[in-house]
Amino acid sequence: MDIETDHVSKNFIEREIDKDLENGTYQNIITRFPPEPNGYLHIGHAKSILLNHGFSKKYHGTFHLRFDDTNPQKEKIEFVQSMLEDVNWLCGEKIENVFYASDYFEQMYELAVKLIEKGKAYVCDLTADQIREYRGTLTEPGKNSPYRERSIKENLDLFRRMKEGEFPDGAKSLRAKIDMSAGNINMRDPIIYRIARMTHHNTGDRWCIYPMYDFAHPLEDAIEGISHSLCTMEFEDHRPLYEWFVNECGFETKPRQIEFAKLYLTNVITGKRYIRKLVEDGIVDGWDDPRLVSVAALRRRGFTPGSIRKFIELTGISKANSSVDYAMLEYCIREDLKMTCPRMAAVLDPVKLVITNYDENKTEYLEVANNQENEEMGSRKVPFSRELYIEREDFKAEPPKKYFRLYPGNEVRLMNAYFVTCTDYKTDAEGNVTEVYCTYDPETKSGTGFTGRKVKGTIHWTEAKTAVRAEVRLYENIVDTESEEFKKQGIYNEDGSVNLNENSLIIRKDCCLEPALAKAKPGDKFQFLRSGFFCADSKDSTKEHLVFNRVVSLKSSYRPGV
Numbered sequence: 001m002d003i004e005t006d007h008v009s010k011n012f013i014e015r016e017i018d019k020d021l022e023n024g025t026y027q028n029i030i031t032r033f034p035p036e037p038n039g040y041l042h043i044g045h046a047k048s049i050l051l052n053h054g055f056s057k058k059y060h061g062t063f064h065l066r067f068d069d070t071n072p073q074k075e076k077i078e079f080v081q082s083m084l085e086d087v088n089w090l091c092g093e094k095i096e097n098v099f100y101a102s103d104y105f106e107q108m109y110e111l112a113v114k115l116i117e118k119g120k121a122y123v124c125d126l127t128a129d130q131i132r133e134y135r136g137t138l139t140e141p142g143k144n145s146p147y148r149e150r151s152i153k154e155n156l157d158l159f160r161r162m163k164e165g166e167f168p169d170g171a172k173s174l175r176a177k178i179d180m181s182a183g184n185i186n187m188r189d190p191i192i193y194r195i196a197r198m199t200h201h202n203t204g205d206r207w208c209i210y211p212m213y214d215f216a217h218p219l220e221d222a223i224e225g226i227s228h229s230l231c232t233m234e235f236e237d238h239r240p241l242y243e244w245f246v247n248e249c250g251f252e253t254k255p256r257q258i259e260f261a262k263l264y265l266t267n268v269i270t271g272k273r274y275i276r277k278l279v280e281d282g283i284v285d286g287w288d289d290p291r292l293v294s295v296a297a298l299r300r301r302g303f304t305p306g307s308i309r310k311f312i313e314l315t316g317i318s319k320a321n322s323s324v325d326y327a328m329l330e331y332c333i334r335e336d337l338k339m340t341c342p343r344m345a346a347v348l349d350p351v352k353l354v355i356t357n358y359d360e361n362k363t364e365y366l367e368v369a370n371n372q373e374n375e376e377m378g379s380r381k382v383p384f385s386r387e388l389y390i391e392r393e394d395f396k397a398e399p400p401k402k403y404f405r406l407y408p409g410n411e412v413r414l415m416n417a418y419f420v421t422c423t424d425y426k427t428d429a430e431g432n433v434t435e436v437y438c439t440y441d442p443e444t445k446s447g448t449g450f451t452g453r454k455v456k457g458t459i460h461w462t463e464a465k466t467a468v469r470a471e472v473r474l475y476e477n478i479v480d481t482e483s484e485e486f487k488k489q490g491i492y493n494e495d496g497s498v499n500l501n502e503n504s505l506i507i508r509k510d511c512c513l514e515p516a517l518a519k520a521k522p523g524d525k526f527q528f529l530r531s532g533f534f535c536a537d538s539k540d541s542t543k544e545h546l547v548f549n550r551v552v553s554l555k556s557s558y559r560p561g562v
């Protein structure tokens, strides 16, 4: 089964597309994802990308990636590049049909002229404030602009002169001539073009007038022959205007707009405004900080395109807004990685364990399966000797009730090795444990079929001499939207500080990893026994200084359908 074409069961959009194909309204399905290059793509955009791309595959149609670059003020080539990378990565292929709205500026201008010639657009001298005032409210109709009845000839002349830079920014605008008393405020003579001297990343200073989104967007779709223009619910009220522009501009094939609800996720921050501030204040390490849910951040943290696709599939498509639990995303990445990642030992908070009856000069190599659930992944040799590291929390001088790990007198299994019994331990002046002493029983070697006795605890370890040092970064959600604090204050506290989850990033500097992990390259993923799935950081990890991000812990509170 191809996940790309089958990842969405029949939803309301597919049913509409099926109808449109059956009754011959469209012969070919052409979808698009139209981001404005003014930031990084996030998990919500991923939904739109995968839906549109998925439909194009399912219906053997075409998918366009179109940069909606009609507002140069906030747009940057850096964002275009990151979006290209993210979309290709998510879709699992290099998108061939990449377009730029700015390539249509000439055509859009010509279509605006056509509207003027038809008496459907006029140049207006009202200021932005006045236009707002004249627009009326939901309960009151608007008033006609005093410039509404200019002659076609005068409008053509003024519009040309707007383009030629004869008027200052904001002095005039071109407006559609529709109906100032329309119930739908979007239809009350919306602005089509504004004067604004801005350098565009593609067209430079060629234009000093720029088309407004509501005019530009339907034309972009129509020019490209898009069949289904999928967008989020907030554009529902704009649909009549979308259709008006397509019709009045005389397009033969008319794209059909269909709206669906945005994807919202709990305990994350997606608003560009907030993320920009976190980046500027140095609270996060750029737009791809692994605590964020930009596509770049998810990739850096260790999410796979497959896990994101699975997640989007589970969230479904609807018209009602709702918020999806972050745990569902975690479930998807766990499912994706559990069979494919090698399982290795990493001690994140090491304390030394000495096996006093093990030969000082001996090292043995134990054969260990790379993934017990996936035999195809083979096995490796892991060194074992007298001195090892174990997790600090796996030893307690005074064990609480139901503690089955190491404490004086207790026997546990060292994973893939031997049973050891704790005989003693050493502490420093402050009472911190510095070394734990054990004896081992050579009869209990793993894989030899020993059945003599059972132990309740199994702990992992790494051999001390060969252990590789690494930095490990443990993440939690960046905010806790369920906390009282957050409910009261939101993201910002009264003093302007950010209301972050204090444990969103915990850095462990001196972790001890088994030697095979020395070869980890940026982006490589592993299961660290008992602690979760980890990914070598693509920004900071080097051969000399390994850095791993925890993608997700092993345990889950989420089960689909429960």
Ligand code: ATP
Binding pocket: 033, 034, 035, 036, 037, 039, 043, 044, 045, 047, 048, 230, 231, 232, 261, 262, 263, 264, 270, 271, 272
């Ligand atoms: P944001 O303000 O969150 O960055 P945006 O709507 O300003 O998002 P655009 O570049 O305008 O970003 O959006 C590109 C496409 O992505 C649009 O079709 C939009 O409807 C869709 N989109 C944006 N956010 C979401 C979301 N949370 N869920 C699904 N689709 C989304």
Ligand code: MG
Binding pocket: 036
């Ligand atoms: Mg937007």
